[in-house]
Amino acid sequence: MKDIRLINNTYNDDKVIDACSIFGAMNLSGARFSGESVIKAIANMHDRGNGLGGGFSIYGLYPDFTDQYAFHIMFLSQRARKDAEEFLLKNFNIVYKEEVPTRSVPVIKNPPLVCRYFLDTGAAKPEDISDDDYVVEKVMEINTGLSDTFVFSSGKNMAVLKGVGYPEQIAEYFCLEQYKGYLWTAHGRFPTNTVAWWGGAHPFSILDWTVIHNGEISSYGINRRYLEQFGYMCTMQTDTEVVAYAVDLLIRKHNLPWKIVAKIVAAPFWDDIERMPKKEKELSMALRQVYGSLLLNGPFAVIIAHQGEMIGLTDRIRLRPLTVGEKGDMLYLSSEESAIRLIAPELDKAWIPMGGEPVIGRLKDKTTKESKMVKESVTVGDKK
Amino acid sequence: MTDAKEPLVKIDASGIYYRDLNTRLRNVTANGTRRITLRNVHGQRYIGTDLNGPIEIEIFGTPGNDLGAFMNGPRITVHGNAQDGCGNTMNDGEIIVHGHAGDTVGLSARGGKIFIREDVGYRAGIHMKEYKDKKSTIVVGGTAQDFVGEYMAGGILILLGMNLRRGKSHRAKFIGTGMHGGVIYIRGKVEEYQLGKEVGVAELDKNDSQVLRKLVDEFANHFNYNAEEILQKDFIKLYPRSLRPYGRLYAY
Numbered sequence: 024m025k026d027i028r029l030i031n032n033t034y035n036d037d038k039v040i041d042a043c044s045i046f047g048a049m050n051l052s053g054a055r056f057s058g059e060s061v062i063k064a065i066a067n068m069h070d071r072g073n074g075l076g077g078g079f080s081i082y083g084l085y086p087d088f089t090d091q092y093a094f095h096i097m098f099l100s101q102r103a104r105k106d107a108e109e110f111l112l113k114n115f116n117i118v119y120k121e122e123v124p125t126r127s128v129p130v131i132k133n134p135p136l137v138c139r140y141f142l143d144t145g146a147a148k149p150e151d152i153s154d155d156d157y158v159v160e161k162v163m164e165i166n167t168g169l170s171d172t173f174v175f176s177s178g179k180n181m182a183v184l185k186g187v188g189y190p191e192q193i194a195e196y197f198c199l200e201q202y203k204g205y206l207w208t209a210h211g212r213f214p215t216n217t218v219a220w221w222g223g224a225h226p227f228s229i230l231d232w233t234v235i236h237n238g239e240i241s242s243y244g245i246n247r248r249y250l251e252q253f254g255y256m257c258t259m260q261t262d263t264e265v266v267a268y269a270v271d272l273l274i275r276k277h278n279l280p281w282k283i284v285a286k287i288v289a290a291p292f293w294d295d296i297e298r299m300p301k302k303e304k305e306l307s308m309a310l311r312q313v314y315g316s317l318l319l320n321g322p323f324a325v326i327i328a329h330q331g332e333m334i335g336l337t338d339r340i341r342l343r344p345l346t347v348g349e350k351g352d353m354l355y356l357s358s359e360e361s362a363i364r365l366i367a368p369e370l371d372k373a374w375i376p377m378g379g380e381p382v383i384g385r386l387k388d389k390t391t392k393e394s395k396m397v398k399e400s401v402t403v404g405d406k407k
Numbered sequence: 408m409t410d411a412k413e414p415l416v417k418i419d420a421s422g423i424y425y426r427d428l429n430t431r432l433r434n435v436t437a438n439g440t441r442r443i444t445l446r447n448v449h450g451q452r453y454i455g456t457d458l459n460g461p462i463e464i465e466i467f468g469t470p471g472n473d474l475g476a477f478m479n480g481p482r483i484t485v486h487g488n489a490q491d492g493c494g495n496t497m498n499d500g501e502i503i504v505h506g507h508a509g510d511t512v513g514l515s516a517r518g519g520k521i522f523i524r525e526d527v528g529y530r531a532g533i534h535m536k537e538y539k540d541k542k543s544t545i546v547v548g549g550t551a552q553d554f555v556g557e558y559m560a561g562g563i564l565i566l567l568g569m570n571l572r573r574g575k576s577h578r579a580k581f582i583g584t585g586m587h588g589g590v591i592y593i594r595g596k597v598e599e600y601q602l603g604k605e606v607g608v609a610e611l612d613k614n615d616s617q618v619l620r621k622l623v624d625e626f627a628n629h630f631n632y633n634a635e636e637i638l639q640k641d642f643i644k645l646y647p648r649s650l651r652p653y654g655r656l657y658a659y
Contacts, residue, residue: 034426040452067450070425298600340553341529344491344510359490360509361450361469373488375509375528377552377578 043237044068075219076212077193078185081204091141103171178231185224241321249316289379341378354384516543537561568595
């Protein structure tokens with residue numbers, strides 16, 4: 024049995040600061056920037072985690088392969104890679120594949136092999152099923168059916184790279200300072216109730232959805248059973264996984280806007296619903312009835328991202344921290360303001376959202392009619 | 408030691424680990440330094456912890472969580488925002504924040520005063536206390552998020568609501584939930600449903616007005632406001648209905 028006190032505190036004086044750290048940075052104009060600043064910011068919250076998980080999501084990463092599904096797959100054995108590649112060949116057209124470049128970092132012990140595959144759906148896909156649904160189905164088949172094989176991410180023009188280590192070590196291992204994206208999220212893990220392994224590091228992802236999380240989803244069992252009815256299989260042994268599948272179901276499949284999704288996963292209290300105007304009350308009650316099984320119970324602060332959007336949300340009584348910084352086109356979300364200030368000292372605005380109210384950063388509209396450019400940058404609702 | 412007996416010590420905190428920074432603060436104050444300026448502070452925790460007596464600490468940047476935790480006497484001025492747990496269990500001294508503060512400002516404070524120019528996050532003043540002449544005090548210039556004054560056991564908590572838009576109420580809910588000691592003064596509108604079940608509402612009496620006057624004066628001095636203008640608007644007082652709400656729950 025490892026002595027967790029020695030892992031968490033090498034000073035051996037019983038002082039342990041433990042909480043996950045979450046950080047997100049997005050350029051709302053879509054300009055891509057290197058991972059350097061994000062790595063610096065998440066490393067500033069080093070003490071929150073304990074080196075048992077770190078990870079990143081990067082959007083706008085593959086301008087040469089924007090139309091292909093970019094599968095990032097972890098293999099725990101060479102045999103697994105061979106089986107998985109046979110599976111991919113049978114079900115997709117592989118446009119390009121490679122091992123994800125890494126450099127040797129002494130503290131990263133026994134890393135698994137991580138490869139990326141740029142895939143088109145091909146003749147194997149039945150006609151009556153959408154590309155996205157097909158990909159979700161195949162990801163579930165890989166995670167549940169192929170041994171030693173787990174899909175980190177499966178979205179277009181994005182990646183999830185993660186592992187066991189402090190986030191800055193994982194970044195060094197995967198050479199992330201060399202990558203560029205317009206949206207980055209980063210996570211430093213302090214595992215609470217679940218194992219520390221490479222698949223259990225954050226972000227969790229399906230298609231281009233990613234979720235990083237500080238807290239505990241105590242409704243995991245209920246959420247998981249509900250999601251299984253829609254074909255989502257939880258295989259990563261960590262509560263946060265359900266959030267990724269829940270947003271895929273609610274937003275991509277059920278076409279719900281963020282304001283509604285927030286009311287489902289961080290539903291208003293019955294007392295609050297009681298005081299609402301009639302229409303809003305009916306809506307809120309209907310949502311609690313229809314989607315009661317997707318209420319996320321327990322403390323959480325999450326940063327959810329997908330192509331073009333970054334969302335910060337906490338539980339209704341904000342049992343985990345989330346703070347916001349805005350500077351020009353940049354939107355930052357973080358567990359601690361100091362991490363934002365380290366890379367953007369002069370913010371236009373720094374503020375703390377209310378529990379249960381989403382902070383939404385959206386890519387500015389780039390439709391052809393330039394005169395109709397949408398000015399909306401950040402939807403913050405009523406801040407007070 | 409290079410810092411010995413210097414009246415003012417300036418420290419560039421960039422890249423300094425929080426343990427090293429706090430050790431440095433202990434060392435320089437042990438050597439008699441009474442004024443310290445910290446620049447480029449980026450998230451170092453517990454600044455001011457373990458320090459006693461009349462020491463002035465000025466912070467430029469964003470101090471980390473638990474600023475002034477267990478502090479006993481110094482005055483910390485922050486030119487920026489404070490994070491979570493500002494004034495955690497402090498015993499004496501002052502924290503003056505020229506900005507906003509995160510969650511649990513002054514949690515379990517036993518004494519001393521905290522002045523925040525703008526808003527505070529969730530659970531400000533949770534379980535703050537008083538004993539005889541020691542009354543922990545928090546004055547917030549803006550508004551608070553939910554659970555302000557939760558389980559409050561003593562001390563004085565003031566919300567000035569100066570940035571509320573005309574006609575708008577404070578938004579905090581569960582105000583004073585579980586409160587069983589101390590007093591909360593609120594300037595600006597609060598609806599009945601926003602209050603915890605354990606608090607009563609009253610008008611201010613003469614003694615309240617004196618206490619308020621003194622603390623609003625101090626607040627106005629720190630941040631350059633006009634105390635008269637602040638005091639012109641009506642305040643309400645929240646008090647605990649029972650000093651021992653659960654006294655009969657386990658033993659009767």
